[in-house]
Amino acid sequence: MKDTVSDSMNELRGPVRIVGTGLIGTSIGLALTRLGVVVELVDGDPDNALMAERIGAGARLVQLEPQLVVVAVPPDHVGAVIAEQLAQTDAVVTDAASVKGKPxxxxxxxxxxxDLARYVGSHPMAGSERNGPLAGRADLFEGATWAITPHETSDPAAVELVRRLAEACGARTVELSVPDHDLAVARVSHLPQLMSSLAAGTLVDAPAEHLELSGQGVRDVTRIAASDPGLWTQIVAANSPALSGLLEQIRDELDRLLIALSKEKPNGNYPDDEVTAVLRRGVSGAVRVPGKHGTPHIELVPVLVTIPDRPGQLARLFADAAASGANVEDLRIDHSPGRPVGEVELAVKPASVEQLVEVLTERGWTVHR
Amino acid sequence: MKDTVSDSMNELRGPVRIVGTGLIGTSIGLALTRLGVVVELVDGDPDNALMAERIGAGARLVQLEPQLVVVAVPPDHVGAVIAEQLAQTDAVVTDAASVKGKPxxxxxxxxxxxDLARYVGSHPMAGSERNGPLAGRADLFEGATWAITPHETSDPAAVELVRRLAEACGARTVELSVPDHDLAVARVSHLPQLMSSLAAGTLVDAPAEHLELSGQGVRDVTRIAASDPGLWTQIVAANSPALSGLLEQIRDELDRLLIALSKEKPNGNYPDDEVTAVLRRGVSGAVRVPGKHGTPHIELVPVLVTIPDRPGQLARLFADAAASGANVEDLRIDHSPGRPVGEVELAVKPASVEQLVEVLTERGWTVHR
Structure with a gap:
């Protein structure tokens, strides 16, 4: 056993060794370098480490022993690299994997x-559809959630150091146990991913004319189905215990739905109770997702504005919205490319609605609430 | 049998009788009234018809025989009302139900x-999260898709008249057989709805701290789960033959996934082939959805811009984007309310990217490609 973690480790002084210079590792390197922390970059692929160094995420050769090691390698390899770094250094070791139980x-x-006292799992919840060091950004974690998942023997000082790392990257930390974390991400990330993939999968054999009837709903539901299958296979496999329970729940509901849909009522209609139950449960779940649908956190009111598909119209709209004093908290454009008009949904706080609608209408916009 | 449809009916002269003055019926009334067509409003609920009349969608009492009847009542009642209108009038009759086989x-x-020669099914593909006549809008169908679904004995002149109706409302028409239509909407609308509801349903019992880890993915996947369960029960039940096949396909894939996730590989990893297959198939399906992911229709390039959460920032951004000459074809804001910064994804045509990035960077924005 190496040195135990001491209180003086609470402060993030560096050097920080980053093992794995993909999007996440490089972005952490960029954020820390910006703050003057010495960052050492390690990657099995020397080209990756070189690229990360060239864009300013740290240096490939650092002579000093690290205070903290961040393991940001692909999910399948995380556990082995954590153990390796615990053995090779006296540093606190954390990782950035999106599943915590398996590592x-x-x-x-x-x-x-x-040595395990020096390990504290963590999960910076930000990403991008782009991969690799060149996609790295110092502000990737700005305002994002960063879960910290101590295990039974994690040293409190090590936990505190990992919290400092997350805060140095601009993230908001949430502390969860390892099983809680994995069930949470199974619910809010991994299951939605699989449902999106399954839904999108039914479109593979559809004739093109069927797809012409696509609207915003199917676009939203299938958006994340375009994610990287290689990475997601590792995530899904690593979190299979938590995911299996949820998938079984879905499978059982599907079975009940299929039975309901196969039964005709005497009057020619179908028994609707099971269908309605699934749909109602969906409403109850959907309204709980923060940042949408008027959640308990901040209630937002949607205001719909029709916009012609010409350059400069969005600029004019947002200038007019700003003139009303309203802060647009969220927005969504419902617009099939090539369609002559689109519709923008602006979400604003209830107190701003009247003024926003009045100003936009005054300035000639077609506004619907 | 009443008069057969004559060639002179091709032109939409009116009067048009609208049976059912909810969102769809009232919006059609508003669009036609705007063009000077006489519209008669009929609704089982006299308050609804009165409200539709008051906002200018037509008149409750029209002495002239209708040229065209539009049945826009709830899905369960459509077939009966079509038959009733065919018997009561000599008009062409169409409906606006989102499923065509059952009506x-x-x-x-x-x-x-x-009489059935005078019936031609149709499906205006626009809607809103709001219901009722007061949500009606003359431009609801502007640029939207409107499916027209003739059956074996539909008179070609009746088909043409319904096409004129759709065009008068500003929609783009697509002609499909009844079974093709129902399979198409099962794929691009009804199945995504159920998958969204099922995914959202798993969040009902989640502790609030689990939901704090929600990101944009779960928000997108569960958005349409907030739709009206009453209306959707009728839609799902009416389209159960087409939907059942797709749901069985999903259930079978889920079964295979569950088996795959329950098997450990000798080295402690999980067998990934089935998981990867589902994810890959999802990618192949997702890229086929028009208007997203760089489809064959219009290839769009995403440009990410970080924005501070202050009033006026979006206005400044879009003014700067417009100054670059780029037309923003699509946009998405990734932003949890309360988070100090947000990120806007602007989608533009490839030819506009360089200029847009240059102008935005020049003007002080943090831009990522």
Missing amino acids: LADAKALAEAG | LADAKALAEAG
């Missing part, structure tokens, strides 16, 4: 028990 | 065979 189990199997 | 079957069971 911890793997690290436990491979590391010395005493 | 046709119901109408066939209730109407005289000869």
Whole structure:
């Protein structure tokens, strides 16, 4: 067993060693370098580390021992690299994997028990559809959520140091147990991903004329289905215990739906109770997602504005919205490319609605509430 | 049997009788009235018809025989009302239901065979999260898709008249057979709705701290789960033959996924082939949805811009984007309310990207491609 974590480690002084210079590792490197923290970049692919160094995420050769190691390698390898870094250094070790149970189990199997006090899992919840060091950005985690998942033997000082790392990157931290974290991301990330993929999968064999009837709904539901299958296979496999329970729940509901849809009522209609139950449950779940549908957090009111598909119209709209004093909290454009008009949904706080609608209408916009 | 449809009916002269003055019926009334067509408003609920009349969608009492009847009542009643209108008038009759097989079957069971030549199904594909006559808008169908679904005995002149109706409302028409239409909407609308509802349903019992980890993915996937369960129960039940096949396909894939996730590989990893297959198929389907992901229709390039959460920032951004000469074809804001910064994804044509990025960067924006 190496040194235990001391209180002086609470402060993030560096050097910070980043193992894995993909999008996440490089972005952490950029954020820390910006703050003057010395960052060491390590990657199995020397080209990746070189690219990360060239864009200013740190240096490939740092002579000093690291205070903190951040393991940002693909999910399948996280546990082994954590154990390796615990053995090779006296540093606090964290990782950035989106599943926490499997890396911890793997690290436990491979590391010395005493060393595990220096390990604290974490999960910076930001990403991009782009991968690799060149997609890295110092502000990737600005305002994002960063989950911190101590295990039973994590040293409190190590937990505190990882919190400092997240805060240095501009993130908001949430502390969760490892099983809680994995069930949470199964619910709010991994299950939605699979449902999106399954829904999109039914479109593969559809004739093109069927797809012409696509609207905003199918676009929204299938958007994340375009994500990287390689990365997601690893995430899904790593979180299979938590995911399986939810998938079984869905499968059972599907079975009930299929039975309901196969039964005709005497009057020629179909028994609707099961269908209605699924749809109602969906409404109850949807309104709980923060940042949408008027959640408890901030209630927002949608205001619909019709816009002609010409350059400069959005500029004019947002200038007029700003003139009303309203802050647009969220927005969505419902617009099939090539369609001559589009519709923008502006979400604003209830107190701003009247003024916004009045000013926009005055200035010639077609506004619907 | 009443008069057969004559060639002179091709032109939409009116009067048009609208049965059912909810969102769709009232919006059609508003669009036609705007063009000077006489519109008669009929609704089982006299308050609804009165409200539709008051906002200018037509008149409750019209002495002239209708040239065209539009049935825009709830899905369960469509077939019966079509048969009733075929019997009561010599007009061409269409409906606006989002499923076409069941209304046709119901109408066939209730109407005289000869009268059915005057019936042509149609489906204006626009809607709103708001219901009722007061949500009606003359421009609801502007640029939208309007499916026209003739059956075996539909008179070609009746088909043409319904096409004129759609065009008068500003819609783009697509002609499909009844079974093709129902399979198409099962794929691009009804299945995504159920998948969204099922995914959202798993969030009902989640602790609030789990929901704090929600990102844009779950927001997109669950957005349409907030739709009206009453209306959707009728739609799902009416289209159960087409939907059942797709739901069975999903259920079978779920079963295979569950088996795959329950099997451990000798090295402690999980067998990934089935998971990867589902995810890959999802990518192939997602890229086929028009208006997203760089489809064959119009290839769009995303440009990411970081924006501070202050009034007027979007106005400044879009003014600067317009100054670059780029037309923003699509946009998405990734922004949890309360988060100090947000990110706007502007989608523009490839030819506009360089200029847009240059102008925005020049003007002090943080831009990522």
